[in-house]
Amino acid sequence: MEKRLAFTTTIPVEVIIAAGYRPVDLNNVFVSSPDAPLLVEQAEIAGFPRSCCAWIKGIFEAFKKSRDTLPVDVFVAVTEGDCSNAKVLKELIDLERGAQSYLFPFPQDRSPEAMRNEIDKFATFLGTTVAAAEQVRHDLRPLRKSLERLDDLSWRYPGLVKGIENHLMLVSASDFNGDPVVFRKEAERLVAEKEELLKSGNYPKELKPLAYLGVPPIFDLYSFLEEKGGVVVFNEIQREFAMPGEFPDLTAQYLSYSYPYSAEYRFAKAIGELRRRKVAGIIHYVQSFCHRQIEDIILRRMVAAANLDIPIITIEGDKPQRELDGRQKTRLEAFIETL
Ligand code: SF4
Incomplete structure (x- = not known):
């Protein structure tokens, strides 16, 4: 079966595809679900505070739901450059087990060297190379x-x-x-x-x-x-x-x-x-x-x-x-x- 990699916000998708994973943006899974309001409610029943963004709740429940239908092999949370909630979300998902997880930080100083390094580390983690991801970039x-x-x-x-x-x-x-x-x-x-x-x-x-x-x-x-x-x-x-x-x-x-x-x-x-x-x-x-x-x-x-x-x-x-x-x-x- 095809491997799936789910994430909390846009990350270098070229690396994901080069490594042979199907990319899954959990935001899209959540918001396009006819049960989206119910997913938010379920997260609140599970203990998420009312004063927490609905996207985070929806992403969490969308991830959990996917275990029963199309399981996720790898979960990637973006920590730097997106949302501080994503850090805790990653820990929660680690507790749920079933998927390897990874933190992808966008370098806040926008240094080319740091960005290159993050893309390279991500490619190594997924078992591919930057050269293969560059080919995907070209194909896209x-x-x-x-x-x-x-x-x-x-x-x-x-x-x-x-x-x-x-x-x-x-x-x-x-x-x-x-x-x-x-x-x-x-x-x-x-x-x-x-x-x-x-x-x-x-x-x-x-x-x-x-x-x-x-x-x-x-x-x-x-x-x-x-x-x-x-x-x-x-x-x-x-x-x-x-x-x-x-x-x-x-x-x-x-x-x-x-x-x-x-x-x-x-x-x-x-x-x-x-x-x-x-x-x-x-x-x-x-x-x-x-x-x-x-x-x-x-x-x-x-x-x-x-x-x-x-x-x-x-x-x-x-x-x-x-x-x-x-x-x-x-x-x-x-x-x-x-x-
Ligand atoms: S950045 Fe975080 S808190 Fe803001 S909308 Fe996105 S998930 Fe919600």
């Missing part, structure tokens, strides 16, 4: 190019690509839904469909272009935004998962990837895209009980310092829910109306 280029094209179409022609389509394709680039070959076909099919739609001109053209910044949402807010006249043309972190651009090697690629580094580095990169995409408004999503909520202050200061006259709304999400609650809807609707 057409897939990453298709994702880049989809993202490009999203902002060049607001309304052509739905916000949820952009979100789902880019966020899935963390593990390619477990199968890069199938995922590449899916990405190419969607791009071809959008190119056809562009030629026909038959898509909504009056939607206001919006940016979505912050960790991926725990619920779908894209459909509501489109109902109210806005469309997300920039999904910040999701785009980072897709790693668009040309890089000489894995080290450069994972140093450019902004999510695990400082808020200042992340937002400086995002501000370049906000300018390029000429967005009318910014939605900053923050997760309840997440340290990244404080980054809202940094974002607002940096946007002001960059003289970007773009209104920002901060939306907080807690648990997975089928649709936005009344307050979230009212605030977003009013925000779009003011743009």
